[in-house]
Amino acid sequence: MTAATASPVIGPGPMAGRNLGRRRRTDRIMRALLGLAAVLAVVPLLIVLVFVLTQGLAALNLDLLTQLPVPPGQSGGGVAPAVVGTLIMVSLGTLMGTPIAVLAAIYIREYAGGRGASVIRFMIDVLAGVPTIAVGLFAYGLIVVPMSGFSGFAGAIALAIIIVPIVARITDEMLGLVPVSVREAAYALGVPPWKAIVRVVIPASAAGIITGVLLGVARIAGETAPLIFTALGNRTVTTSLDQPMDALPLRIWVYATGPYKSWHDQAWAASLLLVLLVLLFSVLTRFVLARRSRHRR
Amino acid sequence: MAVIQVAPGRVRNLLQERRPRRGEPLFRALVLAAAAAVLVVIGGLILVITQQSLSGIVHNGGLAFIGGTTWDPVHEIFGALPFLYGTVVTSFTALVLATLIGVGVALFVVELAPQRIAGPVAFMVELLAAIPSVVYGLWGIYVLAPWLREFVETPLHKAFGWLPIFAGTPIGIGFLSAIVVLTIMILPTVAAVSRDVVAAVPASQREAALALGATRWEMMRMGVLPYARSGILGAAILGLARGVGETMAITMVIGNAPVISASLFAQGYTMASVIANEFTEATTEIYRSSLMEIGLLLLIITLLINAAARLLVWRAAGGSSARSVLA
Numbered sequence: 001m002t003a004a005t006a007s008p009v010i011g012p013g014p015m016a017g018r019n020l021g022r023r024r025r026t027d028r029i030m031r032a033l034l035g036l037a038a039v040l041a042v043v044p045l046l047i048v049l050v051f052v053l054t055q056g057l058a059a060l061n062l063d064l065l066t067q068l069p070v071p072p073g074q075s076g077g078g079v080a081p082a083v084v085g086t087l088i089m090v091s092l093g094t095l096m097g098t099p100i101a102v103l104a105a106i107y108i109r110e111y112a113g114g115r116g117a118s119v120i121r122f123m124i125d126v127l128a129g130v131p132t133i134a135v136g137l138f139a140y141g142l143i144v145v146p147m148s149g150f151s152g153f154a155g156a157i158a159l160a161i162i163i164v165p166i167v168a169r170i171t172d173e174m175l176g177l178v179p180v181s182v183r184e185a186a187y188a189l190g191v192p193p194w195k196a197i198v199r200v201v202i203p204a205s206a207a208g209i210i211t212g213v214l215l216g217v218a219r220i221a222g223e224t225a226p227l228i229f230t231a232l233g234n235r236t237v238t239t240s241l242d243q244p245m246d247a248l249p250l251r252i253w254v255y256a257t258g259p260y261k262s263w264h265d266q267a268w269a270a271s272l273l274l275v276l277l278v279l280l281f282s283v284l285t286r287f288v289l290a291r292r293s294r295h296r297r
Numbered sequence: 298m299a300v301i302q303v304a305p306g307r308v309r310n311l312l313q314e315r316r317p318r319r320g321e322p323l324f325r326a327l328v329l330a331a332a333a334a335v336l337v338v339i340g341g342l343i344l345v346i347t348q349q350s351l352s353g354i355v356h357n358g359g360l361a362f363i364g365g366t367t368w369d370p371v372h373e374i375f376g377a378l379p380f381l382y383g384t385v386v387t388s389f390t391a392l393v394l395a396t397l398i399g400v401g402v403a404l405f406v407v408e409l410a411p412q413r414i415a416g417p418v419a420f421m422v423e424l425l426a427a428i429p430s431v432v433y434g435l436w437g438i439y440v441l442a443p444w445l446r447e448f449v450e451t452p453l454h455k456a457f458g459w460l461p462i463f464a465g466t467p468i469g470i471g472f473l474s475a476i477v478v479l480t481i482m483i484l485p486t487v488a489a490v491s492r493d494v495v496a497a498v499p500a501s502q503r504e505a506a507l508a509l510g511a512t513r514w515e516m517m518r519m520g521v522l523p524y525a526r527s528g529i530l531g532a533a534i535l536g537l538a539r540g541v542g543e544t545m546a547i548t549m550v551i552g553n554a555p556v557i558s559a560s561l562f563a564q565g566y567t568m569a570s571v572i573a574n575e576f577t578e579a580t581t582e583i584y585r586s587s588l589m590e591i592g593l594l595l596l597i598i599t600l601l602i603n604a605a606a607r608l609l610v611w612r613a614a615g616g617s618s619a620r621s622v623l624a
Contacts (some may be wrong), residue, residue, distance in 0.1 A: 027512035037401025041422045041488060044481045048436050050426060103331030120332045122418055125309055126340055129535075129603035131542025131595065133569050134342065137592040139574075142347040161338055168335075194324035218370060222429025225569070226543040229576045239351065249431045256435040257549060263409075271432045278427045286420060 026279035029071030049275070056272025059265035069235050075262045079270055081237045082251035087230060088239065089152055089247060090221050093159030098213055101167035102158075102202075108168075109175040121172070122127055128165035135161050144230060152238070155231030162223060163216040169213030170285075174205040211281070211288045220283035222274050224249035248274055324491065344594065347622075350593045353586030362590060368555035368571075369580070375587040375594030377594065379555040383565040384595075386472060387547065391479035392487075396533045398480075399487030403529075404517055407495045410505075421490060427483035434549030437478045440548055442469035450562050461559040473561045475551040482543055483536040490535055493614045494520060494528030528613025534606035542599050544569040568595045 063078045104124070108117045118141030139158035144150055178201050186196035202209070224247075227233075232244040233254065250269050255263035317433075357365070357375045365376015403420055404474025404569045450467030457463045498521050505518035553574055568591050579585040 023512055023515065027514040030514035030517075033411060034401045034405040037398045038405045038410070038418050040398050041402045041484055042418060044484075045421050045425050045428075047440070048433070051440050052432060057325055100331045100334050103328045104335055107328035107332040111325060112332070120335065122604075122611075123335050123339060125607045126600065126603050127335060129538050129542075129599060130339075130342060130601055131544065131569060131605075133542070133544045133572055133594055134346065134596045134599070137349070137576075137589060137596075138345050139573070141349040141589075142341070145349070148599065164335065164338075177547070192318055192321050194321050194481045197324075222431065223571055224429070224431045230572055232577065249429060252431045252435060253545060253549070256431070256438055267435055271429075271435055274429050275432055278429065279424070282424055282427045 008261060017258045045266035052268065052271050052275050055265075055268035056275075057269075059269035060272055061269075064266060064269050068237070072258070072263075073260055076264075077262075079246075079248065079251045079266060081234055081246040082248045082270070083237065084237050085152060085155075085231065085234065085245040086221060086248045088241075089156045089159055089227070089245060090217060092153075092156035092241075093163055093220055094107065094213065094217055096156065096161035097216070098167055101164045101216075102171050104164070105168045105171035105175060106197060106202075108172050110201070121169075124168050127161075128169070131225070132158075132223055133225040133228075134163055136230055139226065139230045146244065149242065150230065150232035150244040151242045152231050153241040155245060155247065156241070157229045158226035158230050159220040159223060162226060163220050166216040166219055167209075167212050170215065171205075171209050172210030173289075174212065175201060177208070178204045185286060208288055211285045215279040215285045216279040221277055222249055224253050303362060309342055329426050342601075346589060346593045346596055349591035350586050352582060353588075353590035357582050357587055358591060362587075363594070365559065370575075370581075370584045373581070373583050375583075375590075377568070377591055379557050380566050380568040380605050381594075382557045383472075383567040384541055384569070386565070387475045387551070387567060388483075388537055388543075390476045391483055392537050393429075394476070394480040395484045395487045395536055396529075399484050399536070400491050400529055402488040403491035403495045404521070406492055408513065408517055408521065419489070422485050422488045424485075425481060426489075427463065429529070430482070430543065430545040431481050431549075433482060433546035437474055437546055437550035438470070441477060442474045445469055445474055449473070454562065462561055465558070465560045465562045467562045470550055471550045471560075471562050471564045472551065474569075475547050476561075477566070478546045478550055479540050479543060482546060483539045486539050487532050487536040490532035490610055490614075491525075491529050494525045494532060494610065496616045497528070498524045525606060525613065527609055531606045531609025531611075531613060534602055535610065538599050538602040538606060541602065542569060544573050544594065548573045568592075 063076060064080060065083050066080055067076070067078030068080055104120065108120050112120060134253075135158050138161070139154045143154040143157055147154070182200060182204060183193075183196055186200045187193070191199070227247050227250050231247055231250065234244045234246040235249045238245060248270050252267045255267035255270075258264075353375070354362075356373070362375065362377050363381065365374070366378045367374045367376045368379060369375075394506055402418070407418045410418060444470030446467050450469065450473060454465075454467050502520040502524055503516055506516040507608065511519060547567050548570040551570060553566050553570060554564040555566045556563070557569070558565070562578045572588050572592055572595075576585070576588050579588055
C-alpha cells in the first residue's frame with residue numbers, strides 16, 4: 001500500500017493516494033499534539049494550586065480566622081467577619097436550596113414521565129447556565145429593593161438558587177443508580193410508592209446525595225458575583241440576616257484589588273481556605289460517584 | 298424470609314399503613330411543587346430583571362443602547378457597545394483556544410491514553426472548574442499578568458508593535474490576560490462535555506476505520522470526529538455561555554475601561570464586569586437601571602446560548618449527564 005493506486009472498483013478509499021510513511025508521521029504528530037493538549041490543560045491547574053499553596057500558607061494563621069480587619073495599611077488582623085458571613089450565608093442557602101433540589105430530582109426520577117422529566121431536566125440545566133451575576137441581580141430586585149437594604153438574607157437566597165441545579169442533577173443521577181428491583185421489592189410488600197422512595201430509595205442513595213450537597217456547598221462558598229449587591233460586605237462581625245454581611249470571596253476580591261501588601265497576603269490565605277474546601281469536596285464526590293457507577297455494572 | 302428476620306420491626310412498620318392513603322397525593326404534590334419552583338425561578342429571573350431595567354430601557358432605548366459607544370454615567374449617557382465588544386472578543390477568542398485544547402484532551406482521554414492516565418487527566422481538568430473565579434482573578438493579577446507582560450506582550454510589541462493588534466503599552470492587565478484566564482476557566486466545560494460525546498461514538502465506527510487500515514489519528518479524523526461533530530459544537534457553545542457569564546476573574550484582570558480598542562494589550566470591560574464593578578456605586582436610578590438593562594441583555598444571551606447548546610449535547614451524548622452542569 002505504497003503510492004497512489006486506488007482501486008477503481010471501490011473508488012478512492014480514505015487511505016488511497018497517500019504514502020504510508022507520511023501517514024505514520026502524521027499519526028505520530030497528531031498523537032503528540034493530543035498529548036500536548038492534555039498537558040496544556042493540566043498545567044494551569046498545577047500552577048494555580050502551587051501559587052495558592054505557597055502564597056497562602058505563608059500568610060495563613062489563626063488571626064486570619066479570628067481577628068477583625070485592621071485599618072488599611074496596618075499589618076495583622078484577620079477576616080473574621082468574612083468567615084462568619086460565609087458560614088451563615090452558605091448554610092442558609094444550602095438549607096433552603098437542598099430540599100427543593102432533592103424533591104425536584106425525585107419528581108424527575110420517580111414521577112414525571114419521559115417527556116416531563118426531560119423538560120424539567122432541561123430547565124435545571126438552563127438554570128445552571130444562568131450567570132451567577134444575573135442571579136445576584138434577581139435577588140437584588142426581589143429582596144434588596146423591597147427591604148430597602150443590603151442583607152445577608154438576600155445573599156443566602158442568591159446562593160440557594162445557585163446550589164439547586166448542582167444538587168438536583170447529582171441527586172437525579174444517584175436515584176437513577178438505585179435498581180428498580182429495590183423499589184419493586186418494597187411495592188411487593190404493599191408499600192406505597194412515596195414511602196418506598198422516602199424509606200428505601202433515598203437511604204440507598206444517601207451517600208451520593210450528601211456528597212452532591214457538599215460539592216454544592218463548596219461551589220457556592222466560592223461565589224463572589226451574586227453577593228456583591230446582595231450581601232454587599234461588612235467590616236464587622238454580624239449575625240443578623242437583615243444587615244449587610246461579609247463573605248470570604250468578597251473579601252478576597254476587595255483585598256486582591258486593593259493597594260496594600262498585607263491585604264494581598266490575606267487574600268492568598270483566604271483563597272487557600274476556599275480552594276482546600278473545594279478540592280476536598282470534589283475529590284470526595286469523585287470517589288463516591290466512581291464507587292456507585294461500579295456498583296451498577 | 299431472611300430479609301424479614303433481619304428487620305422484622307421495619308417491615309411491620311412499612312406494612313402497618315392501612316388507613317386511607319393520603320400520603321401519596323401529598324408527596325406527589327410536594328415533589329411537583331419543587332420541580333415547578335425551578336420553572337418559577339427562571340421565570341422570576343427574567344421578570345424581575347426586566348422590571349428593574351424598565352426605566353433604563355425607557356431612558357436608553359433598546360437598539361440605541363446596544364449600539365451606543367459612550368458610557369458616561371455623570372451625563373447619564375449609556376451605551377452598551379464597549380461591554381458587548383469586550384464580552385464578544387474575550388469569550389470567542391477564549392472559546393476557540395479552549396475548544397482546540399478541550400477536544401484534544403477529550404480525544405487523548407478516550408482514544409489514546411491508558412486507563413491509568415486517562416482517569417486522573419480527566420479528573421484534573423474537571424477540577425479546573427471547581428476553583429473559585431475570584432481565586433483565578435487573584436492569580437491573574439499577581440502571577441499571570443506580570444508574566445504575560447514580561448515574556449509575551451513586551452516581545453510581541455517590540456517585534457510587531459506596528460500591527461494594531463499589538464499596539465499600545467503592554468502592562469499585563471488587559472484583553473490578553475482576560476482571554477488566557479477565560480480559556481482556562483471554560484476549558485473544563487468543553488473538555489468534559491466533548492469527552493462524553495466522543496465516548497458515545499459507537500465502537501463500530503472505530504473498528505470500521507481500523508479495519509480499513511487507518512492509523513489511530515485517521516480513525517479519529519474519519520471515524521470519530523465526524524460522528525461527534527454536533528456534540529462537540531454543543532460543548533463549545535456551552536463553553537461560550539460560561540465565558541459570556543464569567544464575572545470575577547475577568548473583572549480583576551481586564552482593566553475595566555469602557556473603550557473599544559483593537560489591541561490585545563488594551564484595557565477593556567465586559568457586560569458582567571461592569572455590573573460587578575459599578576452596581577453598588579450607581580447613585581442614580583437611571584444609572585442603576587441601565588446596569589440592570591445590561592444584566593437583562595446578558596441573561597437573554599446566555600439563556601439562548603444555553604438552550605441551544607443543551608439541545609445539541611443531549612442529542613449527541615444520548616441524554617444529559619450531571620457533568621455538563623458540574624464542569
